[in-house]
Amino acid sequence: xxxxxxxxxxxxxxxxxxxxxxxxxxxxxxxxxxxxxxxxxxxxxxxxxxxxxxxxxxxxxxxxxxxxxxxxxxxxxxxxxxxxxxxxxxxxxxxxxxxxxxxxxxxxxxxxxxxxxxxxxxxxxxxxxxxxxxxxxxxxxxxxxxxxxxxxxxxxxxxxxxxxxxxxxxxxxxxxxxxxxxxxxxxxxxxxxxxxxxxxxxxxxxxxxxxxxxxxxxxxxxxxxxxxxxxxxxxxxxxxxxxxxxxxxxxxxxxxxxxxxxxxxxxxxxxxxxxxxxxxxxxxxxxxxxxxxxxxxxxxxxxxxxxxxxxxxxxxxxxxxxxxxxxxxxxxxxxxxxxxxxxxxxxxxxxxxxxxxxxxxxxxxxxxxxxxxxxxxxxxxxxxxxxxxxx
Numbered sequence: 001x002x003x004x005x006x007x008x009x010x011x012x013x014x015x016x017x018x019x020x021x022x023x024x025x026x027x028x029x030x031x032x033x034x035x036x037x038x039x040x041x042x043x044x045x046x047x048x049x050x051x052x053x054x055x056x057x058x059x060x061x062x063x064x065x066x067x068x069x070x071x072x073x074x075x076x077x078x079x080x081x082x083x084x085x086x087x088x089x090x091x092x093x094x095x096x097x098x099x100x101x102x103x104x105x106x107x108x109x110x111x112x113x114x115x116x117x118x119x120x121x122x123x124x125x126x127x128x129x130x131x132x133x134x135x136x137x138x139x140x141x142x143x144x145x146x147x148x149x150x151x152x153x154x155x156x157x158x159x160x161x162x163x164x165x166x167x168x169x170x171x172x173x174x175x176x177x178x179x180x181x182x183x184x185x186x187x188x189x190x191x192x193x194x195x196x197x198x199x200x201x202x203x204x205x206x207x208x209x210x211x212x213x214x215x216x217x218x219x220x221x222x223x224x225x226x227x228x229x230x231x232x233x234x235x236x237x238x239x240x241x242x243x244x245x246x247x248x249x250x251x252x253x254x255x256x257x258x259x260x261x262x263x264x265x266x267x268x269x270x271x272x273x274x275x276x277x278x279x280x281x282x283x284x285x286x287x288x289x290x291x292x293x294x295x296x297x298x299x300x301x302x303x304x305x306x307x308x309x310x311x312x313x314x315x316x317x318x319x320x321x322x323x324x325x326x327x328x329x330x331x332x333x334x335x336x337x338x339x340x341x342x343x344x345x346x347x348x349x350x351x352x353x354x355x356x357x358x359x360x361x362x363x364x365x366x367x368x369x370x371x372x373x374x375x376x377x378x379x380x381x382x383x384x385x386x387x388x389x390x391x
Contacts, residue, residue, distance in 0.1 A: 103207055103210060103348070103364055103365040103367070104210070105210050106210065107207055107210055107211070107212060107365075107367045108210060108211045108212060108213075109205075109211065109212035109213060109322075109323070109369075109373060110212060110367040110368055110369070111367075111368040111369050111370045111372070111373065112368065113368050114203055114337070114338065114341045114368060115201075115368075115370040115371075116201070116334055116337060116338075117199075117201050117330075117371070120199070120201065120330050120331065120332075120334070121330075121331070121332060121333055121334025121335075121336075121337055122331055122333075122334075123331040123332065123333055124333060125333045125335065125336055126159075126182075126333070126336075127159055127160060128159070128160045128162070129159050129160065129161045129162070129182040129183060129336075130161075130162055130164065130175075130180065130181050130182050130183070131146070131149075131150055131153070131161050131162065131163045131164070131181075131182065131183040131184070131185070132163070132164050132165070132166050132171070132172045132175060132181045132183070132184050132185070133146050133163065133164070133165050133166070133172075133184070133185040133186075133360075134165075134166060134168075134169045134171075134172060134184075134185065134186050134187060134190065134241075135165055135166065135167070135168065135169075135272055135273060136187070136240075136244070136272075136273070136274050136292070136361065137273055137274060137275040137295070137298055137300065137361075138273060138275060138276075138300050139165045141298075141299070141300060141359075142165045142360065143163070143164075143165050144359075145356050145357075145359045145360035146163035146164075146165065146185075146360065147163050148352075148356045149163065149347065149353070149356050149357075149360070150162060150163035152343070152347055152350070152352070152353055152356070153340065153343045153344070153347065156339070156342070156343035156346055156347075157336070157339040157340060157343050158339070159336065159339075161183070168241055168272060169186065169187060169189075169190040169241040169242075169243040169244055169272070170190060170193070170241075170243055172184040172185075172186050172190065172194065172327075173186070173190060173191075173193060173194025173197060173198055173200060174198075176194060176198050176200050176327075176329040176330075177194075177197065177198035179329065179331070181329065182328065182329050182332050183326065183327070183328055183329075183340060184200070184326070184327045184328075185324070185326055185360075185361075186324065186325065186327060187243070187244050187245050187246070187324050188245045188321060188322045188323065188324055188325065188374060188377050189243050189244060189245035189248075189249050189377065189381065189388075190243045190244075191324075191325050191327055191374065192374050192377055192378050192381055192389075193243055193381075193388050193389060193390075194327070195327075195371065195374075196389045196390065197389075197390055198329075198330065199330035200327045200328065200329060200330055201327060201328065201330065201370075201371060202325035202326065202327050202369045202370065202371065202373070202374070203325075203326055203327070203328055203337065203340065203341045203344065203368070203369070204325065204326045204341065204344045204345070204348075204366040204367060204368055204369060205322075205323030205324065205325045205326070205366065205367060205368075205369035205373060206323045206324045206325070206326075206357075206361065206363040206364075206366065207323065207348075207363065207364045207365045207366060207367050208293075208323075208362065208363065208364050209364065210364070211320070211323075212322070212323040212367055212369060212373065213320040213321055213322050213323050214246070214292055214293055214320070214321055214323065214324075215246075215292075215293045215317050215318050215319070215320060215321060216245075216246035216247065216250050216251060216290060216291065216292050216293060216317070216318040216321060217290065217291065217292075217293055217294065217314045217316065217317055217318075218237075218251050218254070218288055218289070218290045218314070218315050218316035218317075219278070219281055219288060219289055219290075219291070219296070219312045219313065219314055219315065220232075220281065220287060220288040220312065220313060220315050221281060221282070221284065221287075221311060221312055221313075222310070222311055222312060222313045223311075224287060226287060226288060226315060227315060228258075228315055228316070229254060229255055229258040229260065229315065229316050230258050230259070230260070231315070232255070232260060232265075232266050232287065232288055233260055233265045233266060234265070234266065235266050235267070235286075235287035235288060236266070236267045236268075236269055236286045236287050236288075237251075237255070237266050237267070237268055237269070237286060237287065237288050237289065237290070238269045238270075238271050238277045238280050238281065238285070238286035238288070238289035238290070239251065239252065239268055239269070239270055239271075239277075239289075239290055240270070240271060240272060240273075240274055240277060240290065240291065241270070241272045242270070242388075243388065244272075244274075245321050245322075245377065246274070246290070246291060246292040246293075246318070246321055247274050247277060247290045247291050247292070248290070249380070249381070249384065249385065250290075250318040250319070250321060250380075251290035251316070251318065252384070253380065253384050254316055254318065256384075269285075269286050271289075274291035274292060274295040275291075275295050275298045275300050275301050277289040277290065277291045277295065278291055278295045278296045278298070278301050278308065278312075279301055279304065279305065281312055282301075282305045282308050282311055282312060288315065293317075296308050296309055296312065297309070297362070298362075321377070322373055322374050322376065322377050323369060323373070324361070325369055325373075325374075326344055326366065328340065341368075344366050345366060345368075347366065348365040348366040348367075349365075
């Protein structure tokens with residue numbers, strides 16, 4: 001019995017030792033496994049961190065590249081836009097394309113830019129300037145828009161510019177000769193005369209129908225039976241100021257070419273205001289009248305006679321007359337002239353400025369001109385009325 005108990009105890013002890021040995025083996029195995037797992041985990045973490053870092057770096061690099069690309073693209077676009085704007089500005093300054101000056105398309109006859117003659121622009125800067133306009137229509141209508149334009153130019157240049165409407169066409173040139181007028185809005189003929197006498201020069205010209213020039217009409221009533229210039233023999237013809245190209249020089253030359261002599265074959269009635277000439281024809285104050293294209297549509301005419309275009313007819317249209325220019329006095333400081341020139345082009349580009357110009361003399365916009373724009377007119381004056389140029 002005792003032996004059986006001993007055997008049982010030994011068996012239990014053996015089992016316990018075996019179990020302990022097994023536990024010892026498991027402990028030894030677990031530690032390296034845990035270490036391996038930790039190492040693996042650490043390696044995985046390191047790898048993950050490295051991967052994450054790499055991904056972050058890649059993302060940052062990509063983002064940086066994208067940003068750089070976007071910046072480059074934006075810079076390129078900006079540069080292209082700037083270049084385009086510069087080109088547009090240059091084109092406008094050259095007066096060839098005028099989308100930025102309120103004119104669409106090419107301006108026929110535009111000069112490359114401002115041209116200040118040799119020896120001009122020598123006097124010191126003056127802060128107060130006088131801008132004068134010829135009375136080609138009712139003075140009060142002109143004065144209102146002239147004041148608007150003067151205010152615009154004053155803000156752009158920094159000078160105080162006052163506008164006035166003179167009594168007749170010759171007064172602007174004479175005022176410049178006396179240094180009482182600095183800027184002028186004149187007709188092409190009075191410019192040519194004033195240039196010859198006082199050295200004034202043009203900086204911009206009035207654009208109509210995309211052309212630096214305009215035409216004039218000789219008009220009679222539709223019920224008069226007058227169909228051509230030759231029908232005016234024995235009639236009364238209303239002409240404008242003697243130094244107006246559209247209402248005097250060109251129609252007078254046309255009447256002469258038609259074989260009619262003023263004072264002998266027809267009677268001349270002079271009216272400086274071209275709107276008033278249109279009204280005189282409508283009211284039968286003269287048999288025919290000459291004026292720029294188309295004074296009949298001026299507000300002061302249509303308000304009084306809404307049917308004037310039906311009541312009258314064009315019997316003659318002149319050739320293209322050089323544009324009515326904006327001129328400056330010969331000695332006016334050159335830097336001031338440059339500012340005035342730039343302000344004139346800006347006036348032409350501004351929506352309000354465009355309205356002022358249209359309401360003033362039905363001007364579409366302004367573009368650069370030089371003395372060369374008026375060479376053809378000078379030749380006509382030298383041939384037809386050389387006395388206008390003086391000695």
